[in-house]
Amino acid sequence: MTSTEQTYHPDGRVELTDPEAVATSRYGNAELAPTRLAERRWTTYNYAALWMGMAHNIPSYLLASGLVTLGMNWLQAFLTITLGNLIVLVPLLLNSHAGTKYGIPFPVFARAFYGVRGANFPALLRAFVACGWFGIQTWIGGQAIHVIVGELAGAGWRDATAIAGHPWTLWLSFAVFWALQMWLIWRGIEGLRRFENWAAPLVTVAFLALMIAILVKAGGPGPILSQPSTLGWDADFWKIFAPSLMGMIAFWATLSLNMPDFTRFGQGQRQQVLGQIIGLPTTMSFIALVSIVTTSGTVVVYGSAIWDPVELTRRFENPLVVTIGLVMAILATMSCNVAANVVSPSYDFANALPRWLNFRTAGLLTGVIGVLIQPWRLISDPDIYIFAWLSFYGGLLASVAGVLIAGYWFVDRTNLFLADLYLVNGRYWYSAGWNWRAVVATLVGSVLAVGGAYGGPFPTEGLIPFLQPLYDYSWVVGLLAGFLGYVGLTVAFPHRTDKAVHAAPTF
Numbered sequence: 347m348t349s350t351e352q353t354y355h356p357d358g359r360v361e362l363t364d365p366e367a368v369a370t371s372r373y374g375n376a377e378l379a380p381t382r383l384a385e386r387r388w389t390t391y392n393y394a395a396l397w398m399g400m401a402h403n404i405p406s407y408l409l410a411s412g413l414v415t416l417g418m419n420w421l422q423a424f425l426t427i428t429l430g431n432l433i434v435l436v437p438l439l440l441n442s443h444a445g446t447k448y449g450i451p452f453p454v455f456a457r458a459f460y461g462v463r464g465a466n467f468p469a470l471l472r473a474f475v476a477c478g479w480f481g482i483q484t485w486i487g488g489q490a491i492h493v494i495v496g497e498l499a500g501a502g503w504r505d506a507t508a509i510a511g512h513p514w515t516l517w518l519s520f521a522v523f524w525a526l527q528m529w530l531i532w533r534g535i536e537g538l539r540r541f542e543n544w545a546a547p548l549v550t551v552a553f554l555a556l557m558i559a560i561l562v563k564a565g566g567p568g569p570i571l572s573q574p575s576t577l578g579w580d581a582d583f584w585k586i587f588a589p590s591l592m593g594m595i596a597f598w599a600t601l602s603l604n605m606p607d608f609t610r611f612g613q614g615q616r617q618q619v620l621g622q623i624i625g626l627p628t629t630m631s632f633i634a635l636v637s638i639v640t641t642s643g644t645v646v647v648y649g650s651a652i653w654d655p656v657e658l659t660r661r662f663e664n665p666l667v668v669t670i671g672l673v674m675a676i677l678a679t680m681s682c683n684v685a686a687n688v689v690s691p692s693y694d695f696a697n698a699l700p701r702w703l704n705f706r707t708a709g710l711l712t713g714v715i716g717v718l719i720q721p722w723r724l725i726s727d728p729d730i731y732i733f734a735w736l737s738f739y740g741g742l743l744a745s746v747a748g749v750l751i752a753g754y755w756f757v758d759r760t761n762l763f764l765a766d767l768y769l770v771n772g773r774y775w776y777s778a779g780w781n782w783r784a785v786v787a788t789l790v791g792s793v794l795a796v797g798g799a800y801g802g803p804f805p806t807e808g809l810i811p812f813l814q815p816l817y818d819y820s821w822v823v824g825l826l827a828g829f830l831g832y833v834g835l836t837v838a839f840p841h842r843t844d845k846a847v848h849a850a851p852t853f
Contacts, residue, residue: 368768375700381449381610388611393621399681401629410637420638427634430594431627437747438602445606452604453697457767459753463779466698468746473694475739476687481721483683488520490672497665531688531709552674557636560643588818595821596740604690741820745791748828787831795824
């Protein structure tokens with residue numbers, strides 16, 4: 347006979363008194379089970395290094411350089427990105443709390459509000475977005491490998507026969523980089539932690555070196571910082587500022603949901619909070635400043651903004667400099683990609699099929715889907731990258747974040763019952779494993795946030811024309827609608843009593 351009781355420790359962390367209580371559940375496996383206290387070893391440095399590794403990457407660089415390309419000057423782009431990351435830090439820390447307190451990953455956390463089965467809805471939504479990001483980062487890493495080999499092998503490699511619009515050697519580089527990342531994820535979460543610890547500082551040095559090289563070519567920072575904004579500070583700027591800000595927030599909207607995947611290993615709330623405050627806003631502001639100065643410098647040096655650092659690195663004449671720079675780009679991309687875009691969907695897909703998929707096999711599935719999404723199309727244009735891709739999925743995931751924050755902090759007051767997260771007929775079973783209130787709140791929030799999507803692949807007047815004005819504020823709309831919708835429906839239609847279970851639990 348196993349016990350479903352939980353132990354409360356003096357520092358506020360909670361664990362199952364008997365870990366065997368959920369061992370035979372059809373909705374659990376070794377990766378989804380609550381982390382034992384002895385296994386929660388991540389320190390402040392581990393979280394700061396994790397964010398350094400995730401934020402110091404080429405897509406982060408492309409955020410800032412893309413804003414410069416769209417007409418902002420260095421100050422406007424820097425303020426937009428810094429403000430966006432300070433805003434997204436709030437839901438990120440709110441959702442991180444449950445991971446540290448209970449030792450559970452995001453999809454298990456979501457079961458408390460969506461239901462044991464219903465959690466697959468937000469988990470898979472988050473997972474497929476991560477697959478898209480994995481593909482984008484892998485394509486960028488493949489480009490870097492292609493350029494490095496091209497510097498050594500010559501024109502025969504660079505100008506190889508094209509297949510589907512790209513040299514076959516680029517497709518080969520893409521495949522090699524994909525395989526490297528699959529090898530890293532196969533090593534497990536501890537292998538990833540060790541990789542982040544040493545890769546993050548190297549990547550920081552590489553981006554600084556690129557900026558310094560451009561500053562030397564441009565004759566110092568004066569010519570760069572004196573460049574005017576083509577938008578000014580009037581209506582033209584504010585028209586592009588709102589959707590750009592939503593894109594900056596949406597960049598980490600994925601992590602604002604699934605950060606419990608990492609904070610479940612934290613030594614305590616203080617360590618994860620301090621590590622993330624040190625790691626996210628400071629690191630993103632740093633990479634933004636480096637990107638802005640570097641991209642603005644390319645206007646001075648080359649006459650036009652080069653927003654892709656891989657393309658910029660190719661412009662240098664010294665093959666050794668090019669090779670070192672691109673090796674660092676590969677490390678940066680791998681560091682971010684595996685942590686931000688493989689860990690989460692690995693848990694999410696395993697949550698959907700816990701008896702068939704574990705952390706490693708689900709990671710492989712993520713890699714396959716990331717290729718099928720055709721990432722080379724998503725980053726072909728800054729308008730599509732920032733406004734279509736980032737703003738659209740940011741609005742969708744914001745409504746999920748709203749439900750989680752409302753449920754955890756305002757409905758359940760941070761009190762969860764661990765065993766019931768894995769039980770049939772337990773507190774979180776709701777109706778056939780689904781809580782319709784959370785699903786409705788998410789759907790309504792998503793429609794309000796992205797129903798008016800316009801521009802790029804969307805109709806000029808918006809998918810739903812009367813909702814078009816809301817799309818410029820998609821993340822805020824989604825977050826508030828999901829939050830208010832869940833609280834309102836839960837109050838109007840109470841879904842459980844104070845008892846731990848409605849009926850005898852079964853596994």
